[in-house]
Each structure stands twice: as C-alpha cells, then as structure tokens.
Amino acid sequence: MALEHEDVRRAAHLARLSLNDDEAAHYADDIRRILEMVDRLQAVDTQGVAPLAHPLDSTQRLRADEVTEGDERERFQRCAPAVEDGLYLVPRVVE
Amino acid sequence: MHDKTLTELATALAAGEFSSRELTESLLARIQRFDGELNSFITVTGDEALAAADAADSTRARGEAGPLNGLPLALKDIFCTQGVRTSCGSRMLDNFVSPYNATLVEKLATAGTVCLGKTNMDEFAMGSSNENSYYGPVKNPWDLSAVPGGSSGGSAAAVAASLVPAALGTDTGGSVRQPAAFCGITGLKPTYGRVSRYGMVAYASSLDQAGPMARTAEDCALLLGAIAGHDPRDSTSVARGVPNYRAELDASLSGLKIGLPKEYFGDGLDPAVATAVREAIAVYESLGASVREVSLPHTELAIPAYYVIAPAEASSNLSRFDGVRFGHRCENPTDLIDLYKRSRAEGFGEEVKRRILIGTHTLSEGFFDAYYKKAQQVRRLIRQDFLDAFEEVDVLMGPAAPTPAFDLGANKDPVSMYLQDIYTIAINLAGIPGISVPAGFANDRPIGLQVLGPHFAEQHLLNVAHQFQQVTDWHRCRPAFAGENA
Amino acid sequence: MMQWETVIGLEVHVQLATQSKIFSGASTAFGSQPNSQACAVDLGLPGVLPVLNEAAVAMAVQFGLAIDAEIPETSVFDRKNYFYPDLPKGYQTSQMYHPIVGPGEVEVALDDGSTKRVRVHHAHLEEDAGKSLHEDYHGMTGIDLNRAGTPLLEIVSEPDMRSAKEAVGYIRAIHAIVTYLGISDGNMAEGSMRCDVNVSVRPKGQEAFGTRAEIKNVNSFRFVEKAIACETQRQIELIEDGGTVIQETRLYDPEADETRSMRTKEEANDYRYFPCPDLLPVVLDRAYVDHLRSSLPELPAEKRARFESELGLSSYDAGVLSSSRPMAEYFEAVKQVCGDAKQAANWVQGELSGQLNREGIDIAESPVTAEQLGGLVKRVIDGTINGKAAKQVFIALWNDEGQTADELIDAKGLKQVTDSGAIEAMIDSVIADSPVQVAQYREAEDDKRGKMIGYFVGQVMKASRGTANPQQVNALLKEKLDQA
Known part of the structure; x- marks a missing residue:
C-alpha cells in the first residue's frame, strides 16, 4: 500500500503534531520504507486466524465499587502548566 | 565493594562488613566520577539515596532487614517516582515530577532497597541504541565509541560500569535483553503480566514488561522476587503466586532439552556472535543437556507485526501528552490546536514522532484491517510457533542480537535499526520470558546468549542461566573503563 | 403537496449510579470542587492503568435483561481516539465492536393508550468526559475533570420512531427502566441522562432512509420534542426548496428554537478505534447473569400490564401510575392500606399529584406519606367521612397538623353524621x-x-x-x- 505525502499530513493532523513541509517529506520517505517492510504481512494467509490482542488468554478482573481515592488536586496540579481556581486552563474552546 | 554482585553485597551487609550508607556513598562517588562520560543517569538522587540507606541501616539494626535491605540500584527513568523527575528520556517530561510511585517502585522501596537515580533511555523506550534520548546518548563502557543498546541503555551501562550493582529496565521488543547483551550483563524479561505495569510510562501496553538487569542470574532472581506479583491496579497483571526464584537455581540441567530455532542462525547473524553462541550451547551439552534444531516459521514476520502493533498502541498511549495537565507546553499558544500541535512537536523527538505517525496512519480508516487486524492475526501465529516448540523442548537458545554493540551513529536508517531486534521482538509478541546471559566477546564487545522459556517459566530460565554462570566467567569480566586502574 | 415522514433514532447516554468511577476509585458525586474528584487515573497521568468497576458491569447487564436483550458472553473495550481538553487521555474508553448489551426491545406507551415496540441496536459501557467551563479566565477555558471517568451506558436505538412524541415516549420508557432498576438517578438537569437525536425525513411510502442529521446533547424531554420538530421542518423546507440534507452534527438552541450546524468546516473524524490493550475481554459467566436476572425488580411495562389486568385500572391510569418507580410504589402502598385500587388511583392522580405539581415537589418527597393517604382513603370508602371532609383532612395532613387521618377526623369533628x-x-x-x-x-x-x-x-x-x-x-x- 503506497503511502502518499497527504497520508502523512493527515496522520500528523490527527496526532496533533505540527510538521513543516520538509519534515513531512522526510517522514513520508521513512514511513513509506517502513510500511514496505510491514507489507510482508500481506503475503501470509491468515484466513480463520483470530486476532490476538493480548499474549495471555486471561479475562478482565472486576474491581469492587468503592471510593478509594481522595482529593489530591493540590499535589496533582503542581505539575500542571496552567491552573486557576482548581481548573486546568487551555486556550478558549469555541463550540 | 562496587565489583560485588547484588547477592554478595546482601551477604556483606548482613555480615556488617559495611553499612548501606558506606556502600551508597561509595557508589555515588563513582557515579560522580565516571558518569559524566558515560551519561547513564538522567537524574542522580543522592540525598534521597542516603536517607534511604540510613533507613535501611536502622532497619537492619532493629533486626528487621529483609533479603534486599540496603541494596543499591537504579531505575530506568520510565518508572514514576514520587517527588523525583520522571522524564522517560523526553523533553516532553523534562519538567515532570511524578506525584505518585509506580507499583514496582513501591515494592522495591518497601523491600528496603536504595535507589541511586534514574537511568537514561531511548525516549519513551523507542529505540535500540539509546541514541534517541533528549539527554544525549549513553556510551558503552566496554567501548566508548559503541552504543550500549536500547532502550534500557542507561541501566545496562550503569551496571556494566559498576556504578550500581543492578538496575530495572523495561522490555517492549528487546529493551532489557539487547542492552544487557551489548553491555555484558544479565537481563531478564519476565512473562507479560508477571510484573505490574502500573506507574511505568506506557509505550506499547500489550508488549511492555519490566525486568531486572544485573551481573548474574542469581541477582536477577533476587530482584524478580521483589517486583513480581499481582497488582490490583493493573488489569493485565496476572493473579498467580510468586515462587521463590532462587529455590531452583542449583537444580541440575541433566536431561534439559534445548531447541535451537533455525531461523535464529540464518543470514544476517554476525559469525563471531554465532560462534560464541554455539560455544555456549556446547557448555550446556557438557552439563547434560541435549540439543536439537526447531523451527519458528513465522520469525521473519515478527518485526513487521511489531511495527504495526507497537506504534499503534504508542500513538494512542502518547496522546495524553497534550500540554494541558502535565509535561511540556509551548509558549503563547494562539489557540487549542496550536497548543496541541506545537507542544507535541516540541516535546517529542524524531523517533517518537515517526512511530506516532506510523501508528496513527495504520489505525486510520481504510487501513485498520490491512495493518492492525492482520498484525494481530500474525501475532497469534507467532505465539503458536513458540507454543509448538515448547511441546518439543524445554528452552530455546540463540543470540540476543545479530551483532555485538555497533558504533554510535552507525545506524542512521530506521529500518536497518529496527532489524536489529530480529531475535528479541517475537518474544514480546508471544508474551514469553527471555533472559540474556553474557557469553563471550567479539572485538572486545560483549555477546549475549538468549534463553527463552514458556509462559511463567522464569524460575527455570534463571536456573538454566545460573548453571551456565557456575561454569563460565563471562559475567565476571569488567570493562577497563571505570575499572580499578581507571 | 408531498407527504413527509420523519425517521428518528436515539442515542441515550445514561450515567450509572455507581459510587466510584468506571476505571478508578475516585468518587462520582456531583457538584464537588473542580478537579477534587479527578484521581491519577482520571487525569491520565503517565503510567496509570484502568481497572473495571463491577457495579458498572452489573448495571449494564441489568439494563440489558430489562429490555430482553442478548447478553453476549464476551465484551471488549476499545479506544476512541481524539483530542479534546475534557478528554484527558486523548482517547475515550468505549465499546465499539463487542458491546456488553446486544439487541433488545423497549415498549413505549403512547398518549392514545397504545404501545409501540422500539428496537435497541445495542448498549455499551464507556467513560464520561470532563467539563469545559467557558467563563472568562483571561480569554482561557477552564477544565474540570471531576466527571471524567463516570460510567455511562450508551443505549443506541434502531431508527424506529416516526414522530417527536414517539421519541419522547421512548426516552420516558428508558428513563423509567433505569430508575426502576436504580442504575441511574435519571436526573436530566444534572446531565445524568443525555440524548443525541438522529433525524431524517423521507417521502411517505419511500423505503430508503433520507440523510440524517445528528442533534447532539439534547437534555430534556421537552427539548427533544422541540428539537425534532424544528429539525424536521428544516429538512423538509430544505428539500422542498431544492436543497439536500448533509450528514452532520447539529446543536439545538432552545432560545432561538432552531438547530445549528456544529462546525462550519466539517472536520473529518477518524477515531481510530482499536481494542484497549490495558483492559482484557470482559467475560460474563451464566451464573452471574442468571443471578442478576433473578434479582430484577418488576419493570414498568410489567407493572402497567398488571395494573390493568389485576387491578382493573384503565390503560391511562395504569400508564401514569407505572411511569416512575416512586409513583408506582406510592400508589401500591396506598392501595395496600385502603384496599381499593381505583380509589387509590383517583387519590394519587387527583388530589396528591395536583398538590405536588402546584408545589413542585417530587412524589418521593411528598409530605403526605402513602400510609397516611391510604388511611384517609380508607375512611372515605367506609363512609366515616365524606369527600368534602376528606379534602380537608388531606390538606391538614399535608400541613403536618396531625399524624393520621383518624386523628384529624376526630380532632376536627369531621366524622360523617349518619344518625x-x-x-x-x-x-x-x-x-x-x-x-x-x-x-x-x-x-x-x-x-x-x-x-x-x-x-x-x-x-x-x-x-x-x-x-x-x-x-x-x-x-x-x-x-x-x-x-x-
């Protein structure tokens, strides 16, 4: 599957990474070659093979519905870039 | 005292030969003296270490010391440590002082160990050479022009240079085993789910696993016992008892059935590495093991499958670094999109961005089935290869890496860099444990023998590695750098 | 003049009434200080991991059983990837491909006394997002993540509804079911129930669906009705004027009573769903599901049917009295004390509901208890007091002038003279x-x-x-x- 320059720009936008044209071209070149390597997968017959998401065949454990965490806002917000009145601040979100 | 193994140090501390404070001070001095050149630490936590050492000495004075009490070690800077910067080798987290401890960190602290600092690593654990760190590359103490391997390169180099007797690393595609091999130390990747991932900054969640890196298998056994076990905070951690990993170290290997995957001895394997590995296997034969060739037919698909699954998971795992609640935030964002795009573009290095882009692309509409679903199907085939092989043999053996440590700057091309992990990556896809054991040198650079076992066979792997170290001296070799005469 | 038919499908998000969040041990209580209930997991700090709340699973399954849905043995959590400040991890953990509740059916009571069955496509568990506060923080928006991680059950209907009234009836039915089950407080004003409404129109008799618009976040019964009405009108006028409806997300503005496109430049969404590697498949064993089934309370549709067949109430009365669990429980308690279903129904719907409405009080908070009202109705039935005196006693009970009807009848000398x-x-x-x-x-x-x-x-x-x-x-x- 050929990778277009536009695919990289689109991925960069979805992933919220700013890229200039040179960077986009550079990544497109790398990623094209990586995907060529990955394309070896296409030659394998996987008909009827169930996808494997986790290496062990275990199932989800369930947690009892109990409140175990208290208010640690002060501590957690010490590493925040911008807070006011306990809120995280971001540039204005327009709905 | 810095040349002693963890086990020897434990004995010496117990015998009162020296205190944990004396040991800690001596190692901090070595770090101070040698790490400027090596660059194996991102953060050295001297004050915290001395306080922990004093606490450990008091515990011992009260007669309450456990087996790891007072033992110094280092943590890869991927484990969250409360009150200490946890950078993950990234500018993104250069200012991130974690408000909480990883489960593994808690367990090691409870055991009375003394953390000397946080070791350098490839950014977000993405790399095989430790050249992808915001804090600069780590050098291989055996040859300062060579890489230490990655991504746990700082941990491996620090142990190899005797700055610390043991360190913790993480392994997503070989990141414990390959640097252990490159630096001539012993490194274990446990079964997926054996050690809690809570508080370990995620790269690829279905592949990541923490493991010990030390001089000997015996030391790895000591450490694994302290970090393994079920964690209610990690859904993927396994609720299964933790055996005494040291109990079977001395068991005889007579009758051990070793399989040599023929795919691990093919084209691309450096002849010197092949020779060293075959000699190591001959040692096992002399210990009563039998050897046969086996096949892991989907081996060549491991790297392609990995470079779909790992970047896909990473692209999602790394979305939380958005400049809002923690981490790097760009100056004067004009709007929300600008905040995201610039913070992330500035905070992440090139390899991380490359993998985020690959993962984002392969998960996107129209590509998901061809890439992600296909890779997961192939992942099942790869796991089945191992399950089939372990029907026939007890362990598999082969090289940990196709070459010894390569030169810094030698692998500029990402694809050729990725191919370095040919012998380690499939193990993560299958979730099985693997250990790299020092097995010789080529051009004065160490070579690692990799031993693989079925899920939860750590005890047996440690036994197999330990028996090798009873009859060989490779693990006792020390680099000239930072040696007695340095 | 062309005859048009409206086609409506609904996605109802119900906040589940768990104590703690779906993947963390933080409290779900409403109205606390900003970010005081956002723990490390809710904030998506580096290295944290989710663990699934048992109560959220149980509540989702109870809902599924209540609508006669298939409960698949295995369900899987997926990640829905997108960036938004109220979404801390950059993805929402949801269930795209293997939801916890499969196809089911909801019986909807219509105003004319008839009922209609609306098919539910599936219902899945997911985590709620935080809130953006648009008050001015120096031109910035404030983010409160207390709500992030609150468990949601998203109930997705088939496009089976043909009018705003049917849609409202469906939401009322869902509301009744979740409150009967006690799995949600159903409080729409606090956002415990939120609806996305899919609306399209087609010429009457045409089989193919028209292009639909999705109206996001409509948060009251009345607004659902009005939003559908004005969106239907908009689409018909658009088509009749030669235009075409585009598939898009719209918002309902109650003040202008119109729907507006949410984005002028429609951004291509690509959520890149994939199975969440931090969570394992949820496997429900039969015994667990059977246990939940056996502990289900009587549900609104069953109650309505029983009120008609066993108690002889009209279908209208049965519908009103079964519409909410507190109402039904109140009525049944009055009936129990007075022994006459019809008299109990009359009093609950007449005097009591009238007074509650006037004072804006919920039946669960009624100052006159069901036992008190039952005692009063009993005295009407046995002729101790007449209707006029009964109203006086009711008001006295309401005003807390006495404990029981009998006590008040004596004190006020209201006993009917039959000598x-x-x-x-x-x-x-x-x-x-x-x-x-x-x-x-x-x-x-x-x-x-x-x-x-x-x-x-x-x-x-x-x-x-x-x-x-x-x-x-x-x-x-x-x-x-x-x-x-």
Missing part, C-alpha cells in the same frame, strides 16, 4: 325555615324537583358543617318534601 334522627332534626328545621322554597318545590313538576332539592341539601349540609352523609340527606329530604 337519621339527627339528620331528620336538621331537615325539619331547614324545612321550617324555608317556607317559600318548600312551596315552590311542591308546586313544581316532578322532573324539575330533582334540581330544586339541591338548595335544601346545601342548607342541611351547612347546618351539619359538612359532616352529614349527603346520600342520606338527599333521601330523607325527598321523603319529607314529597309527603304533604
């Missing part, structure tokens, strides 16, 4: 005091007398201060007036 001697005496005195009226009555034709007797009844009742039995008064009066 015919006493009544006769009062009648005699009224007749003696009203010679003119008596004469008129006696001169009147028989068919006019029925109406004229009302005057005398009124006088006698007045003399008795309302306590005389009206039927008895009537009969005795007639006897005496007709005599001479």
Whole structure:
C-alpha cells in the first residue's frame, strides 16, 4: 500500500503534531520504507486466524465499587502548566 | 565493594562488613566520577539515596532487614517516582515530577532497597541504541565509541560500569535483553503480566514488561522476587503466586532439552556472535543437556507485526501528552490546536514522532484491517510457533542480537535499526520470558546468549542461566573503563 | 403537496449510579470542587492503568435483561481516539465492536393508550468526559475533570420512531427502566441522562432512509420534542426548496428554537478505534447473569400490564401510575392500606399529584406519606367521612397538623353524621325555615324537583358543617318534601 505525502499530513493532523513541509517529506520517505517492510504481512494467509490482542488468554478482573481515592488536586496540579481556581486552563474552546 | 554482585553485597551487609550508607556513598562517588562520560543517569538522587540507606541501616539494626535491605540500584527513568523527575528520556517530561510511585517502585522501596537515580533511555523506550534520548546518548563502557543498546541503555551501562550493582529496565521488543547483551550483563524479561505495569510510562501496553538487569542470574532472581506479583491496579497483571526464584537455581540441567530455532542462525547473524553462541550451547551439552534444531516459521514476520502493533498502541498511549495537565507546553499558544500541535512537536523527538505517525496512519480508516487486524492475526501465529516448540523442548537458545554493540551513529536508517531486534521482538509478541546471559566477546564487545522459556517459566530460565554462570566467567569480566586502574 | 415522514433514532447516554468511577476509585458525586474528584487515573497521568468497576458491569447487564436483550458472553473495550481538553487521555474508553448489551426491545406507551415496540441496536459501557467551563479566565477555558471517568451506558436505538412524541415516549420508557432498576438517578438537569437525536425525513411510502442529521446533547424531554420538530421542518423546507440534507452534527438552541450546524468546516473524524490493550475481554459467566436476572425488580411495562389486568385500572391510569418507580410504589402502598385500587388511583392522580405539581415537589418527597393517604382513603370508602371532609383532612395532613387521618377526623369533628334522627332534626328545621322554597318545590313538576332539592341539601349540609352523609340527606329530604 503506497503511502502518499497527504497520508502523512493527515496522520500528523490527527496526532496533533505540527510538521513543516520538509519534515513531512522526510517522514513520508521513512514511513513509506517502513510500511514496505510491514507489507510482508500481506503475503501470509491468515484466513480463520483470530486476532490476538493480548499474549495471555486471561479475562478482565472486576474491581469492587468503592471510593478509594481522595482529593489530591493540590499535589496533582503542581505539575500542571496552567491552573486557576482548581481548573486546568487551555486556550478558549469555541463550540 | 562496587565489583560485588547484588547477592554478595546482601551477604556483606548482613555480615556488617559495611553499612548501606558506606556502600551508597561509595557508589555515588563513582557515579560522580565516571558518569559524566558515560551519561547513564538522567537524574542522580543522592540525598534521597542516603536517607534511604540510613533507613535501611536502622532497619537492619532493629533486626528487621529483609533479603534486599540496603541494596543499591537504579531505575530506568520510565518508572514514576514520587517527588523525583520522571522524564522517560523526553523533553516532553523534562519538567515532570511524578506525584505518585509506580507499583514496582513501591515494592522495591518497601523491600528496603536504595535507589541511586534514574537511568537514561531511548525516549519513551523507542529505540535500540539509546541514541534517541533528549539527554544525549549513553556510551558503552566496554567501548566508548559503541552504543550500549536500547532502550534500557542507561541501566545496562550503569551496571556494566559498576556504578550500581543492578538496575530495572523495561522490555517492549528487546529493551532489557539487547542492552544487557551489548553491555555484558544479565537481563531478564519476565512473562507479560508477571510484573505490574502500573506507574511505568506506557509505550506499547500489550508488549511492555519490566525486568531486572544485573551481573548474574542469581541477582536477577533476587530482584524478580521483589517486583513480581499481582497488582490490583493493573488489569493485565496476572493473579498467580510468586515462587521463590532462587529455590531452583542449583537444580541440575541433566536431561534439559534445548531447541535451537533455525531461523535464529540464518543470514544476517554476525559469525563471531554465532560462534560464541554455539560455544555456549556446547557448555550446556557438557552439563547434560541435549540439543536439537526447531523451527519458528513465522520469525521473519515478527518485526513487521511489531511495527504495526507497537506504534499503534504508542500513538494512542502518547496522546495524553497534550500540554494541558502535565509535561511540556509551548509558549503563547494562539489557540487549542496550536497548543496541541506545537507542544507535541516540541516535546517529542524524531523517533517518537515517526512511530506516532506510523501508528496513527495504520489505525486510520481504510487501513485498520490491512495493518492492525492482520498484525494481530500474525501475532497469534507467532505465539503458536513458540507454543509448538515448547511441546518439543524445554528452552530455546540463540543470540540476543545479530551483532555485538555497533558504533554510535552507525545506524542512521530506521529500518536497518529496527532489524536489529530480529531475535528479541517475537518474544514480546508471544508474551514469553527471555533472559540474556553474557557469553563471550567479539572485538572486545560483549555477546549475549538468549534463553527463552514458556509462559511463567522464569524460575527455570534463571536456573538454566545460573548453571551456565557456575561454569563460565563471562559475567565476571569488567570493562577497563571505570575499572580499578581507571 | 408531498407527504413527509420523519425517521428518528436515539442515542441515550445514561450515567450509572455507581459510587466510584468506571476505571478508578475516585468518587462520582456531583457538584464537588473542580478537579477534587479527578484521581491519577482520571487525569491520565503517565503510567496509570484502568481497572473495571463491577457495579458498572452489573448495571449494564441489568439494563440489558430489562429490555430482553442478548447478553453476549464476551465484551471488549476499545479506544476512541481524539483530542479534546475534557478528554484527558486523548482517547475515550468505549465499546465499539463487542458491546456488553446486544439487541433488545423497549415498549413505549403512547398518549392514545397504545404501545409501540422500539428496537435497541445495542448498549455499551464507556467513560464520561470532563467539563469545559467557558467563563472568562483571561480569554482561557477552564477544565474540570471531576466527571471524567463516570460510567455511562450508551443505549443506541434502531431508527424506529416516526414522530417527536414517539421519541419522547421512548426516552420516558428508558428513563423509567433505569430508575426502576436504580442504575441511574435519571436526573436530566444534572446531565445524568443525555440524548443525541438522529433525524431524517423521507417521502411517505419511500423505503430508503433520507440523510440524517445528528442533534447532539439534547437534555430534556421537552427539548427533544422541540428539537425534532424544528429539525424536521428544516429538512423538509430544505428539500422542498431544492436543497439536500448533509450528514452532520447539529446543536439545538432552545432560545432561538432552531438547530445549528456544529462546525462550519466539517472536520473529518477518524477515531481510530482499536481494542484497549490495558483492559482484557470482559467475560460474563451464566451464573452471574442468571443471578442478576433473578434479582430484577418488576419493570414498568410489567407493572402497567398488571395494573390493568389485576387491578382493573384503565390503560391511562395504569400508564401514569407505572411511569416512575416512586409513583408506582406510592400508589401500591396506598392501595395496600385502603384496599381499593381505583380509589387509590383517583387519590394519587387527583388530589396528591395536583398538590405536588402546584408545589413542585417530587412524589418521593411528598409530605403526605402513602400510609397516611391510604388511611384517609380508607375512611372515605367506609363512609366515616365524606369527600368534602376528606379534602380537608388531606390538606391538614399535608400541613403536618396531625399524624393520621383518624386523628384529624376526630380532632376536627369531621366524622360523617349518619344518625337519621339527627339528620331528620336538621331537615325539619331547614324545612321550617324555608317556607317559600318548600312551596315552590311542591308546586313544581316532578322532573324539575330533582334540581330544586339541591338548595335544601346545601342548607342541611351547612347546618351539619359538612359532616352529614349527603346520600342520606338527599333521601330523607325527598321523603319529607314529597309527603304533604
């Protein structure tokens, strides 16, 4: 599957990474070659093979519905870039 | 005292030969003296270490010391440590002082160990050479022009240079085993789910696993016992008892059935590495093991499958670094999109961005089935290869890496860099444990023998590695750098 | 003139009433200080991991059982990837491909007393996002993540509804089910239930669906009705003017009573769903599901049917009284005490509901308890008091003037006078005091007398201060007036 320059720009936008044209071209070149390597997968017959998401065949454990965490806002917000009145601040979100 | 193994140090501390404070001070001095050149630490936590050492000495004075009490070690800077910067080798987290401890960190602290600092690593654990760190590359103490391997390169180099007797690393595609091999130390990747991932900054969640890196298998056994076990905070951690990993170290290997995957001895394997590995296997034969060739037919698909699954998971795992609640935030964002795009573009290095882009692309509409679903199907085939092989043999053996440590700057091309992990990556896809054991040198650079076992066979792997170290001296070799005469 | 048909499908998000969040041990309580209930996991700090809440799973399964849905043995959590400041991890953990609840069906009661079955495509568990506060923080938006990680059950209907009334009926039915089950407080004002409404129109008789617009976040029954009405109108006018409807997300503006496109430049969404590697498949064993099934309460549709068939209520009364669990429980308690379903229904829907509505009080908070009202209705039925006195007693109970109806009847001397001697005496005195009226009555034709007797009844009742039995008064009066 050929990778277009536009695919990289689109991925960069979805992933919220700013890229200039040179960077986009550079990544497109790398990623094209990586995907060529990955394309070896296409030659394998996987008909009827169930996808494997986790290496062990275990199932989800369930947690009892109990409140175990208290208010640690002060501590957690010490590493925040911008807070006011306990809120995280971001540039204005327009709905 | 810095040349002693963890086990020897434990004995010496117990015998009162020296205190944990004396040991800690001596190692901090070595770090101070040698790490400027090596660059194996991102953060050295001297004050915290001395306080922990004093606490450990008091515990011992009260007669309450456990087996790891007072033992110094280092943590890869991927484990969250409360009150200490946890950078993950990234500018993104250069200012991130974690408000909480990883489960593994808690367990090691409870055991009375003394953390000397946080070791350098490839950014977000993405790399095989430790050249992808915001804090600069780590050098291989055996040859300062060579890489230490990655991504746990700082941990491996620090142990190899005797700055610390043991360190913790993480392994997503070989990141414990390959640097252990490159630096001539012993490194274990446990079964997926054996050690809690809570508080370990995620790269690829279905592949990541923490493991010990030390001089000997015996030391790895000591450490694994302290970090393994079920964690209610990690859904993927396994609720299964933790055996005494040291109990079977001395068991005889007579009758051990070793399989040599023929795919691990093919084209691309450096002849010197092949020779060293075959000699190591001959040692096992002399210990009563039998050897046969086996096949892991989907081996060549491991790297392609990995470079779909790992970047896909990473692209999602790394979305939380958005400049809002923690981490790097760009100056004067004009709007929300600008905040995201610039913070992330500035905070992440090139390899991380490359993998985020690959993962984002392969998960996107129209590509998901061809890439992600296909890779997961192939992942099942790869796991089945191992399950089939372990029907026939007890362990598999082969090289940990196709070459010894390569030169810094030698692998500029990402694809050729990725191919370095040919012998380690499939193990993560299958979730099985693997250990790299020092097995010789080529051009004065160490070579690692990799031993693989079925899920939860750590005890047996440690036994197999330990028996090798009873009859060989490779693990006792020390680099000239930072040696007695340095 | 073309005849149009509206086609509606609904996605209802229900906040589940768990104590802690779906993947963390933080509290779900509403209205705390900003970010005081956002723990490390909710904030998506580096390295944290989710662990699934058992109660959220149980509640989702209970809902599934209540709508007769298939409960698949295995369900899987996926990540829905997108960036938004109220979404801390950059993805929402949801269930895209293997939801916890499979296809089911909801019975919807319509205003004309008929019912309609609306198919539910599936329901899945997911985590709620935080909130953006747009007050001005130096031109910045503030983010509160207390709500992040609150468990949501998203219930996705088939496009089976054909009018705004049906859509509202469906939401009411969902509301009744989740509140009956106690799996949500159903409080729409606090956002415990939120709806996305998919609306399209097509010419009557056409089989293919038209292009739909999705109206996001409509948060009251009334707004759902109005949003559908104006969106239907917009689409019809657009098509009739030669335009085409585009598939897009719209917002309903209640003040302007119109829907607006949410983005002028429609951004291509690509959520890159994939199975969440931090969570394992959720496998429900049969015993667990059977246990939940056996502990289900009687549900609204079953109650309605029973109220009609066993208690003989009209379908309208049965519908109203089963519409919410507190209402149904109140009614059944009144019925239990007074022993008469119809009288209990009349009182609950009449005097009680009227007073509750006037004062804006929920039935669960009614100052008159069901036991008190039952005791009052019992005294009406056994003739101890008449209807007029009963209303007085009801108001006295409401105002907390006494504990029981009996106590108030005694205290106020409202016991109905049934002693015919006493009544006769009062009648005699009224007749003696009203010679003119008596004469008129006696001169009147028989068919006019029925109406004229009302005057005398009124006088006698007045003399008795309302306590005389009206039927008895009537009969005795007639006897005496007709005599001479």
